[in-house]
Amino acid sequence: MKAILQAEQISKTYQTKTARHEALRPTTLRVHEGEFVSIMGPSGAGKSTLLNLLSTIDQPTDGSILINGADVTAMKEKQLARFRREQLGFIFQDFNLLDTMTVRENIALPLSLANVDKKMILERVDRVARQLGIYDLLDKRPVELSGGQKQRTAAARAIIHDPSLILADEPTGALDSKSATGLLEAMQSLNNEGATILMVTHDPMTASYAERILFVKDGELFKEVHRFGSQKEFFEQIMEVQRELGGAVRELV
């Protein structure tokens, strides 16, 4: 299987006036085409740091990241921006929808930036919106939507341009369990249709929708768990690792 994401020995050190903080120790990880991977870990473990590096929003102190064969650590700002909008799709905890635009326009944005023909854009938006069950909301504006609807809009925006990789940071963080389930099921079906997804979460329930989970602790990859069998079994397995993790933390103290 082709590796969509290939991070080699990436690390991140935050340098403040008074102190150096190694938020991420040298880490190597791979995500293959069509995978649904989740990153878990306690608060402050470096999950967001890792995701920001992988999503090119932040630059690693060391190491290299290849996405779809392209070395993003060597790119300039302009190239990166272009790369992000063509190759990546984002779902953020706080939605990050533009309140000045309708749902349709929000979803259309990545295609519009790529200067796709208007007719084609509208067709694609309709299709994706149907897929995510927000077709009836297309002419509304984000303020008129519920959290779950907003996040599905964000998901639609993340996949509209067929990105090689979809990155999600706590996508269910602001949702109630029903909306969260709706979104995760939608993400799972996107994954079944071939989308590659990398998701950060601290919620075991959310993580159990993935097929592989990377546990991060103190800026390091701590453990990797693959899903075998049902989602319920997977969930139990995750809880088990979390206990282990928590214990490890307690040991440290």
Place this chain on the structure above:
Amino acid sequence: MSLSKLAFQNLKNIRQNVMYLGAVTFAILIYYTFLAIRSNEAMLQANELYGKLGTVFTGASVILALFSAIFIWYSSDFFLRRRKKEIGLYALLGLERGQIARLIFLETMGYGVIGLILGIAIGTVASKYFVQLLASVMAMQVDATFTISGASVLQTIGVFLLIFLIIALRSARTIYRFTLIELFKAEQQAESLPKVHPILAVLSVVLIGVGYYLTGQPLMDHFTIVAPLLMLCVILGTFGTMSYFTIFLLRVLSNQARHFKGTNLILHGQLLSRIKSNAVMLSTITVITAVTLTTVGTATSIYYFIDQTVEEQVPYSLSIASKQSEAEQLIAKSDQKIDSRTMVNVKNVDHQMTDLPNPLTFTRYYATYAYEDQPGQFSYVNYSDYVKLAKANGKTVIKEPKQGEAIVLETFKGNDLLKMKIKSPVGVEIKDVHESFRITAATNLPIAQLYEKQRLAFVVNDDTFAKMPEKGFTLTNYQFSDERHDDGLMKQLTQLYGKQADTEMAAYYPVYTMTTATTGLLAFAAGFLGLVFLLATGSIIYFKMLAEAEESKQRFAIIQKIGVDEKEQTGIIRRLVGFVFSLPYVLGLVHSLVAMQVLQKLLNYNIVRPTLLAIVCYTIVYLIYYIVTVRAYRRIVT
């Protein structure tokens, strides 16, 4: 820490608020400078006219005060928005809202006081240079010094303390009304999508069109009705255009294929979300821009043509109707030399004014220049005198009229009724009490510059003139060696003629000095106000856009993450700011061009050059504002 201490602490944090303090100081500086110029001792002593024209300044200073209030209002609004989060923090730390409101009140007043001190200090220096500039446009010799005018200082302090009091109260009230959550969400939710009213949109544009159309109508006849109606149409149309037509336009744009091209989606969304709250500002600025450009254009035009105007109204250095030898003795004793002397024999003949032939009916206006008891007179001169006059004035000489023919001389260039009302009176028959003439030519040539002696004049051949039974009198026109200079001759001449000084003599010099001083003062006042308005409108847009930038930070962070690169973001900002700057600029410019079109007709000069100058200056300053605003906007959102 007590509230006043906290307020003081915040005041010291000036770097962050330097823009606001700058705006406040600027407003005070302008106002004080203006008052200081008006009450400048040196100017008052040098020219009594200056004191009399004080009303121009008083009017202008009222406008300035109003303007300062609006200006400070906008800048304080920005200031407040920018600090919403900080204020939210105070609330979270346990300060009561009443206390925070008081804190904001104290701070606003504090900035007011600093602004007053700085403004008056800088104003004292600035006014000296402005007085010098004013003196030079008024062609006066004045030694300006740095002076502090007590009355001006007091008035400035009074006016601005009032303004700050109002604004501080309003800011405090705003704070008082904010809920904690609103304070923390410094970014406001986008306003709801504005509704499209196509009918109102079209109607607004039509209203402006009607206003424009009215300017093409004969204004003079119903000026009092047409002018206010016209203004009303244009102003209403402007407000309508900014409120409805812009929304209509943006919505039309949103339905085009271009809407989904590149960053247009983001741009249109942002524009549409702000247009409603910007409409009033944009229309106000449009109207101000139009008024300013027209006023400055007019004033510069008048000032620009001042020499020409005076030359046309008073073409000779001196005209007299009597006491020729005495007058010439006086001239001989002065340091003026007589370059040329043209004597004209004039006979005034009664005319039946009631049944004048059509193209000449306008000449009834000329009768109004005559005494009440002698209406219906025209002047006649003979051909030989006409030739002398034409040569002295450098005009081409028209060939001699035959028996029964006459050349008409239009004598007031400034009014130029001949040109405005009728194509040409040539071919028309006029009748006086004795005989009738056919007009064979028309030209513009004053026979003298004595208003009291002036009628519409006809040139007839020498024979005809000699046979006229009326008693003739002589008008003498002199050209001096240096007519813009006077060593007391004017005073002596006035004494010589005594009571008849108004009717028997007319000199160039007093008209010249008087007109230059008046128009110079007007041009200065207009230019000063124009500059202030320009800076203020630019600053208002600047602050408004920065307030918008503060609220759009989040949006730019989002599009940055999605992958809109810096260059594209700058492109969005450029177009965003460009839209807001160009709307009032373009519409205001068109308004003023139409207005100046009318002016051109009234003044009968080609005002293209002075107008162009005003427009170019305006455009340059506006462009600078545009660039500065784009930069500041970018700094805030990236």
